Amino acid sequence: MEIAVRYRSFEGEVRRVRHASEACGCDMVFGIYLPPQAADGPVPVLYWLSGLTCTDENFMQKAGAQRLAAELGIAIVCPDTSPRGTELPGEHDSYDLGSGAGFYVNATEAPWSAHYRMYDYVTAELPALVEAEFPVTGKPGISGHSMGGHGALVCHLRNPGRYASVSAFAPICHPSECAWGQKAFTAYLGEARENWKDYDAALLIGEANDPVPILVDQGSDDEFLGDQLKPGALEQACIASHYPLELRMQDGYDHSYYFIASFIGDHLRHHARGFGLI
Numbered sequence: 607m608e609i610a611v612r613y614r615s616f617e618g619e620v621r622r623v624r625h626a627s628e629a630c631g632c633d634m635v636f637g638i639y640l641p642p643q644a645a646d647g648p649v650p651v652l653y654w655l656s657g658l659t660c661t662d663e664n665f666m667q668k669a670g671a672q673r674l675a676a677e678l679g680i681a682i683v684c685p686d687t688s689p690r691g692t693e694l695p696g697e698h699d700s701y702d703l704g705s706g707a708g709f710y711v712n713a714t715e716a717p718w719s720a721h722y723r724m725y726d727y728v729t730a731e732l733p734a735l736v737e738a739e740f741p742v743t744g745k746p747g748i749s750g751h752s753m754g755g756h757g758a759l760v761c762h763l764r765n766p767g768r769y770a771s772v773s774a775f776a777p778i779c780h781p782s783e784c785a786w787g788q789k790a791f792t793a794y795l796g797e798a799r800e801n802w803k804d805y806d807a808a809l810l811i812g813e814a815n816d817p818v819p820i821l822v823d824q825g826s827d828d829e830f831l832g833d834q835l836k837p838g839a840l841e842q843a844c845i846a847s848h849y850p851l852e853l854r855m856q857d858g859y860d861h862s863y864y865f866i867a868s869f870i871g872d873h874l875r876h877h878a879r880g881f882g883l884i
């Protein structure tokens with residue numbers, strides 16, 4: 607593990623960390639924000655999973671989360687969105703498959719299965735490394751955007767008891783039934799749809815047995831809302847299963863980090879409540 611860069615931020619520090627990943631079979635880089643309170647002892651940690659085309663840097667640079675994270679005393683970890691430097695055939699040909707588009711699954715299909723094991727990376731390997739190397743407490747929160755919102759919901763729903771708090775911005779709620787999800791799942795998991803349901807939040811809600819309240823913000827002017835994101839499918843599944851979901855439609859907002867920056871404060875407070883900080 608090597609700390610590649612450090613930036614002072616709101617009396618805390620943003621660091622970019624490079625390490626050898628066993629899950630992904632390559633070097634991975636993640637970002638971590640340590641609030642000032644981390645100098646005195648362990649603080650709760652929020653994992654942020656980014657969307658298509660992103661790296662570990664988009665959220666740190668654009669969401670404006672550090673000011674409130676410093677006030678509340680929350681660390682934030684931003685993993686990358688796919689393995690890097692693996693040069694698989696077709697890996698860089700499109701923005702919604704391969705590099706920048708790992709979809710937080712463990713691929714079972716060649717050539718992806720050799721490296722694209724982002725589910726294991728974000729749920730097991732990365733938290734173990736972060737807990738060993740940084741002053742964070744054990745029960746994290748998880749959030750994310752779009753593909754990363756899907757990832758956050760799936761990580762929580764498949765790991766009851768693991769997360770103290772969950773939220774998402776414009777998540778891909780029902781990937782089995784949208785073009786982004788179908789393209790990625792066919793490539794990574796194969797054509798058999800029964801292998802997709804473990805990575806589909808709308809389908810997993812029915813089996814959920816850890817009712818941590820989920821906060822979802824969705825912009826009404828998001829260009830991907832109807833075709834790709836399908837928050838209605840998540841809402842219907844939550845109603846059917848009596849799962850606690852707060853879905854907020856935000857009038858006039860789009861899919862960008864301007865939208866995320868507008869509501870990140872509410873999400874940080876939601877996670878702070880989950881951590882028992884407020």
Ligand SMILES: N[C@@H](CCC(=O)N[C@@H](CS)C(=O)NCC(=O)O)C(=O)O
Pocket residue numbers: 656657658659660664668701751752753861862863
């Ligand atoms: N039209 C976009 C589609 C991908 C997109 O909207 N990505 C979102 C996540 S799904 C994002 O966060 N992009 C990077 C950014 O805005 O910093 C592109 O080609 O980059």
